[in-house]
Amino acid sequence: MTDTLELKQRLLAEFSTREQLLNGSRETPLHILRQDAMNRFDELGFPTIRHEEWKYANIMPALLIPFSSAQPSNLTSDEVCNFYLEGIEANILVFVNGYFAPEHSKFISSEVMMSNFEASLKTPIENSRFAKISGYKNESFTALNTALSNDGAWISIPDGVILTNPIHILMITDSREYSPILHPRHTIHCGDRSEATIIYSSHTIGENSGFTNSVSEISVGQNAKLHQYIIQNDSDLSYAVNSSYVHQERNSTYSVVTVSLSGKFVRNNHTSKLAGENSVANFYGLVIGGSKQLIDNHTLADHSVPHCQSNELYKYILDDRSTGVFNGKIIVRPDAQKTNAYQSNKTILLSDTATINTKPQLEIFADDVKCSHGATSGQLDEESLFYLRSRGIPADKARALLLHAFASDVLNHIAIAPLRDSLDKSIATRLHDESEIALLVE
Amino acid sequence: METNMDILDEVVSRDYQYGFVSDIEQEITPKGLNEDVVRLISGKKNEPEWMLEWRLKAYRHWLTMREPKWPNVHYPQIDFNDISYYASPKVKTDAPLSLDEIDPELRKTFDKLGISLIEQQRLSGIAVDAVFDSVSVATTFKAKLAEKGIIFCSMSEAVREHPELIKKYIGSVVPVGDNFYSALNSAVFSDGSFCYIPKGVRCPMELSTYFRINAKDTGQFERTLIVADEGSYVSYLEGCTAPMRDENQLHAAVVEIVAHKNAEVKYSTVQNWYPGDKNGKGGIYNFVTKRGICLEDNSKISWTQVETGSAITWKYPSVILKGDNSIGEFYSVAVTNNYQQADTGTKMMHIGKNTKSRIVSKGISAGKSHNSYRGLVKINKTASNARNFSQCDSLLIGDKCGAHTFPYLEVSNCNSTVEHEATTSKIGEDILFYCNQRGIPTEEAIALIVNGYCKEVMNQLPMEFAVEAQRLLAVSLEGSVG
Numbered sequence: 001m002t003d004t005l006e007l008k009q010r011l012l013a014e015f016s017t018r019e020q021l022l023n024g025s026r027e028t029p030l031h032i033l034r035q036d037a038m039n040r041f042d043e044l045g046f047p048t049i050r051h052e053e054w055k056y057a058n059i060m061p062a063l064l065i066p067f068s069s070a071q072p073s074n075l076t077s078d079e080v081c082n083f084y085l086e087g088i089e090a091n092i093l094v095f096v097n098g099y100f101a102p103e104h105s106k107f108i109s110s111e112v113m114m115s116n117f118e119a120s121l122k123t124p125i126e127n128s129r130f131a132k133i134s135g136y137k138n139e140s141f142t143a144l145n146t147a148l149s150n151d152g153a154w155i156s157i158p159d160g161v162i163l164t165n166p167i168h169i170l171m172i173t174d175s176r177e178y179s180p181i182l183h184p185r186h187t188i189h190c191g192d193r194s195e196a197t198i199i200y201s202s203h204t205i206g207e208n209s210g211f212t213n214s215v216s217e218i219s220v221g222q223n224a225k226l227h228q229y230i231i232q233n234d235s236d237l238s239y240a241v242n243s244s245y246v247h248q249e250r251n252s253t254y255s256v257v258t259v260s261l262s263g264k265f266v267r268n269n270h271t272s273k274l275a276g277e278n279s280v281a282n283f284y285g286l287v288i289g290g291s292k293q294l295i296d297n298h299t300l301a302d303h304s305v306p307h308c309q310s311n312e313l314y315k316y317i318l319d320d321r322s323t324g325v326f327n328g329k330i331i332v333r334p335d336a337q338k339t340n341a342y343q344s345n346k347t348i349l350l351s352d353t354a355t356i357n358t359k360p361q362l363e364i365f366a367d368d369v370k371c372s373h374g375a376t377s378g379q380l381d382e383e384s385l386f387y388l389r390s391r392g393i394p395a396d397k398a399r400a401l402l403l404h405a406f407a408s409d410v411l412n413h414i415a416i417a418p419l420r421d422s423l424d425k426s427i428a429t430r431l432h433d434e435s436e437i438a439l440l441v442e
Numbered sequence: 443m444e445t446n447m448d449i450l451d452e453v454v455s456r457d458y459q460y461g462f463v464s465d466i467e468q469e470i471t472p473k474g475l476n477e478d479v480v481r482l483i484s485g486k487k488n489e490p491e492w493m494l495e496w497r498l499k500a501y502r503h504w505l506t507m508r509e510p511k512w513p514n515v516h517y518p519q520i521d522f523n524d525i526s527y528y529a530s531p532k533v534k535t536d537a538p539l540s541l542d543e544i545d546p547e548l549r550k551t552f553d554k555l556g557i558s559l560i561e562q563q564r565l566s567g568i569a570v571d572a573v574f575d576s577v578s579v580a581t582t583f584k585a586k587l588a589e590k591g592i593i594f595c596s597m598s599e600a601v602r603e604h605p606e607l608i609k610k611y612i613g614s615v616v617p618v619g620d621n622f623y624s625a626l627n628s629a630v631f632s633d634g635s636f637c638y639i640p641k642g643v644r645c646p647m648e649l650s651t652y653f654r655i656n657a658k659d660t661g662q663f664e665r666t667l668i669v670a671d672e673g674s675y676v677s678y679l680e681g682c683t684a685p686m687r688d689e690n691q692l693h694a695a696v697v698e699i700v701a702h703k704n705a706e707v708k709y710s711t712v713q714n715w716y717p718g719d720k721n722g723k724g725g726i727y728n729f730v731t732k733r734g735i736c737l738e739d740n741s742k743i744s745w746t747q748v749e750t751g752s753a754i755t756w757k758y759p760s761v762i763l764k765g766d767n768s769i770g771e772f773y774s775v776a777v778t779n780n781y782q783q784a785d786t787g788t789k790m791m792h793i794g795k796n797t798k799s800r801i802v803s804k805g806i807s808a809g810k811s812h813n814s815y816r817g818l819v820k821i822n823k824t825a826s827n828a829r830n831f832s833q834c835d836s837l838l839i840g841d842k843c844g845a846h847t848f849p850y851l852e853v854s855n856c857n858s859t860v861e862h863e864a865t866t867s868k869i870g871e872d873i874l875f876y877c878n879q880r881g882i883p884t885e886e887a888i889a890l891i892v893n894g895y896c897k898e899v900m901n902q903l904p905m906e907f908a909v910e911a912q913r914l915l916a917v918s919l920e921g922s923v924g
Binding site for chain 2: 052334337347349350351352353354355356357358359360361362363364365366367368369370371372373374375376377378379
């Protein structure tokens, strides 16, 4: 217990050190807000498993690791280019240890404003928008990020712009020399009638642990469409808490596909507030769990106005001693009549030591709604396996084929073919059937 | 719209039909709770020393506990020192009564409730144990059951006459310190029913307990223990009502069921405590712990509940599936209207191999009420080939009510299959229109649709109860159209 206190004390100390360097700007509204957030973090502390939302995700072991504040790190372009997405012509924003690395970044779409969080804060308008969507009163990690974040991606898509090239936010954690803790903060504005695709991928270089506590604030304007693909591919020693807060205007569509491949502890909080009529939120997720991983997806579709729709599909394939957690919450507020909300969580357990804890939750305060959720947990269907084997497909190949089919329900929501294919391959690798599936994919 | 208003008016003027108070001389302990009260209750029951010790242990543990805050219900803080923990109809001796000796006023009460003890004995052939406030007042059919070796009596009698059984089983399913209200119940429980079905006996009739709260400012704490020995079968019914009062009254019961090898226990409840008036004033706080254990192989426990009453319901009848091939079932209809709040569901703990569980929960919320389903399905590593199916549906009537689902599924076994599905919707306009068009008024149409919606659960109820439950359902929902 004393150790967990230590990390908290160190973070509090870091905040006061930074505060002293501020000199004159200590009285700015921005800093006052950060100070309030830090106080809130101090009050809340790190969540324990006695906290309902953290019941199945024990963060305590991570707090014993001697994390220290992440510093900028210079990577060679060879090291970075490994993580560029093959076959995709994309704008790339590279962040190393949470700091913007313009030398590795690439801008091809001039109609979009892309920059980093630090630079954006110099404008008063961004200053006033900061933490408006996310808030920080209830989540201690969000409060911590609000207080300590100093960099991240800043993307603003002007009204009516339809972006043809996706934007790739590439996060690299360099843990070769020490165990860094970083608090990246991403801000994405989609103007009215705009459309964009954003790919977010995270990777680690190095053998030490890393802790990423990221927060994204996303606003989707009227009639706008935003597609987000999140690929989590950190090392098996890394910890991540990713919280994204989306605010949707009238007729907007927000879709996110989260593919969690590795990472020792991954917690994703996706919150979408459907604040304008006729808006649609889609959450899709695929989890491939192995070793002693813990992957926790928390989603919240907050229906506050009538005629909105939300869809959720999360699929888990869990092997070894991994643990999967799914907590999907749908809130339909009193005025949100004619809401349609669907939620589904399906799990295949491949070993007796793997565990799934799922909690699909509905909180409904309006009567004219259609809401449903389903959750299943089981194994590969014996009959399907038999069918394939009776047609001459060997058992292991049949198994791989079925798992691939199971996963494809989620992957099919990725519209960029090269990305989908490369994910197919990485998943095949993860499921130890590389050759088998690679053949099937091609 | 006018017709709707008429219906509303009509319902507003309709009273809770069991809301009368019986004028019976009663013995009530002073308000408040301390070790002396626990001793007093134990003394009144002529309990042996070990039982008192057990109660005191529970009381001391209770002192260290805090009231649970996690249920999705809201109510003012309960002052546990403002409740009388024991009330009984005054009688000359504490000896078990024969039917003829019952206070005529009390007999009238039960007649009003529709359980004329004598008549019921003759006609329906159900053995009844009636609990009035804190004390079991009459048990029918005792002799007939005794022929088969079945023990069916009040808890206080069982403590005196079958101490070895009570000692062995009490607290074995719901331990003394299990939760706040069960600890409180263990300390101050006043009576309840005890039932033991010996090896290989199929209980020839339905056993039934009827609970009635009458006295003012009292809490009712009864304890039921059912033990089904190897290869036996019993079906057990429970019903309850209370008078209308402006104050809230507390009811904290504990029910424990033990099923041995090949045994089957079916427990049905029609809960109709006073729900409070249309403004949410008064009503019973129903905080109940019900749990059964399938101790050995091939046993089965089935819970069926129809919950229409109580201002606040907080109960989770659970089954621990310890024996291999054991089966747990939970069928529930929970109806809330006006300002009622219900947080109810079940827990199925799969430990043994090839264990099966089935959950069917139908929630109906109307008025300004809130209805939550909260359930846990836990498949342990040891529970190979376990199977669970859960379905929880919610029906919303009116736009001021809420329906919530909090299912927890925890699976740690790769051979098991768990399925859960839930839906929330309102009664389709088209279905209502279809009924109207064929001359069925809206009110009746809703009763019809709701009964159809609950049929799966109603079918599980024994005949006599099913009729009562259907009527209750219609009454509880009257006036919800508007």
